[in-house]
Amino acid sequence: MPLSDAAVASLRALADWPDTSDSKYDILERIGRGGMGSVYLAHDRALDRRVAIKVVSLPEPPAGTGLAGERLTREARILAGLEHPGLVPVHDVGVLTDGRPYYVMKWIRGTRLDAYLQSPRTEAARLRIFARICDAIAFAHQAGVIHRDLTPANIMVGAFGEVLVLDWGLARIRLDRSGVSPVTTQPGTVMGTAGFMAPELAAGRSDASDERTDVYALGGLLEVLTQPPRGQFTPRPLAAIIAKARAASPADRYPAVEALASDVERYGAGDPVAAYREGPLEWASRHATRHQTAIVLVAVYIVIRVILLAFR
Amino acid sequence: MSKPVFGLILGGILGIFDGLSALVSAPEVAPQIVGIVIGSTFKGLITGVLIGYFARKVHSLPLGLLFGLVVGAVLAYGVVALQIAQGGKAYYLPIMLPGSVLGLIVGYATQRHNEHASEVADSR
Numbered sequence: 031m032p033l034s035d036a037a038v039a040s041l042r043a044l045a046d047w048p049d050t051s052d053s054k055y056d057i058l059e060r061i062g063r064g065g066m067g068s069v070y071l072a073h074d075r076a077l078d079r080r081v082a083i084k085v086v087s088l089p090e091p092p093a094g095t096g097l098a099g100e101r102l103t104r105e106a107r108i109l110a111g112l113e114h115p116g117l118v119p120v121h122d123v124g125v126l127t128d129g130r131p132y133y134v135m136k137w138i139r140g141t142r143l144d145a146y147l148q149s150p151r152t153e154a155a156r157l158r159i160f161a162r163i164c165d166a167i168a169f170a171h172q173a174g175v176i177h178r179d180l181t182p183a184n185i186m187v188g189a190f191g192e193v194l195v196l197d198w199g200l201a202r203i204r205l206d207r208s209g210v211s212p213v214t215t216q217p218g219t220v221m222g223t224a225g226f227m228a229p230e231l232a233a234g235r236s237d238a239s240d241e242r243t244d245v246y247a248l249g250g251l252l253e254v255l256t257q258p259p260r261g262q263f264t265p266r267p268l269a270a271i272i273a274k275a276r277a278a279s280p281a282d283r284y285p286a287v288e289a290l291a292s293d294v295e296r297y298g299a300g301d302p303v304a305a306y307r308e309g310p311l312e313w314a315s316r317h318a319t320r321h322q323t324a325i326v327l328v329a330v331y332i333v334i335r336v337i338l339l340a341f342r
Numbered sequence: 343m344s345k346p347v348f349g350l351i352l353g354g355i356l357g358i359f360d361g362l363s364a365l366v367s368a369p370e371v372a373p374q375i376v377g378i379v380i381g382s383t384f385k386g387l388i389t390g391v392l393i394g395y396f397a398r399k400v401h402s403l404p405l406g407l408l409f410g411l412v413v414g415a416v417l418a419y420g421v422v423a424l425q426i427a428q429g430g431k432a433y434y435l436p437i438m439l440p441g442s443v444l445g446l447i448v449g450y451a452t453q454r455h456n457e458h459a460s461e462v463a464d465s466r
């Protein structure tokens with residue numbers, strides 16, 4: 031008798047369910063699933079707290095010798111080396127009884143960015159989130175780590191507005207200060223997520239990836255974050271920032287995340303942006319919006335003068 | 343530039359224009375225009391420095407506007423009182439109304455001036 035798809039799926043899930051019986055963690059439920067593994071909510075008996083555990087999916091050769099296992103361990107070591115409020119702290123690494131490696135990290139109470147954006151948010155709130163993502167990525171870049179797979183599914187917005195960048199499984203280490211092995215992807219391997227993947231990655235030239243590869247993905251995130259409501263359009267300076275970040279050739283993009291972030295900040299503050307040359311009318315309307323109150327006050331003064339003149 | 347200095351300069355400039363506007367509103371005062379401009383400039387300087395000083399101490403747009411309005415009105419009232427004392431006619435509305443709005447303008451501008459820098463400098 032053939033098994034139904036549902037039955038196969040549940041058998042799979044059962045086999046995949048991590049056996050942590052010889053560790054101090056009790057797996058509670060699965061909270062996420064990605065290409066390389068699953069993330070579970072677990073209870074840490076020793077410290078009596080909730081944690082998140084990322085485990086490589088089966089089938090996986092024992093003792094973490096497989097590519098996915100290697101990558102997971104590498105991800106844990108990269109994350110452990112980067113301490114920043116925008117990056118998940120790693121608490122522990124280990125190996126399951128069936129030989130699959132796992133790592134334990136802080137459990138983030140929040141929503142994924144794609145889900146977060148389902149509810150209406152102000153532009154200021156969206157730009158704030160973007161600035162926080164940039165902070166975390168700029169920090170990683172300074173430590174010589176390129177993320178290479180920034181997508182809305184890899185960003186969590188916490189309950190207190192904190193923003194965390196997840197999934198460093200595809201990260202590339204530029205300057206090796208950490209002792210973590212450098213590039214592990216084979217040239218020619220296509221990795222990342224379409225739509226956010228820079229052309230140099232899509233072409234399989236992963237060795238050509240640098241800070242500007244993340245700038246490209248950040249441009250995609252900015253576009254998603256600032257999607258205008260139906261019937262409206264993206265303001266030109268913002269569209270120009272997005273276009274510059276997502277330029278096909280890395281040389282045409284912002285050279286670093288900081289440059290992109292400060293252009294977006296300027297846009298948010300109503301200042302002129304580097305990516306866009308505005309016309310005189312746009313200049314006037316930007317200033318008019320910005321100095322609205324002052325203009326109204328001066329107009330009131332003039333109107334009062336004119337009225338007084340009329341009723342002399 | 344500190345907020346009091348900014349207020350002083352803005353108040354002075356607005357004072358000059360306010361005085362010159364008498365040429366349009368009351369052309370018959372043309373012979374006394376120099377005295378009028380000096381007087382209104384002086385009033386503008388005092389308004390500006392008072393409101394600028396206030397803006398340095400109190401960081402609040404509504405309070406800044408209110409303080410500007412009151413200072414503008416009180417000083418304009420002073421001008422009216424001075425005119426009455428010199429035996430002139432009492433132009434309450436034509437002097438106090440624009441004076442109050444000028445106070446509002448200075449109040450707004452001094453609150454907004456150096457908004458970010460002042461937080462750092464003044465919190466020391």
Ligand SMILES: Nc1ncnc2c1ncn2[C@@H]1O[C@H](COP(=O)(O)OP(=O)(O)OP(=O)(O)O)[C@@H](O)[C@H]1O
Pocket residue numbers: 061062063064065066067068069082084118135136137138139142183184196197198199
């Ligand atoms: N620390 C955490 N706290 C809460 N939820 C988490 C945590 N880490 C991951 N998740 C959830 O699990 C999902 C998968 O995580 P992650 O992206 O790291 O896995 P992946 O297998 O590498 O995925 P991908 O296919 O994107 O490479 C995330 O989208 C997120 O919803």
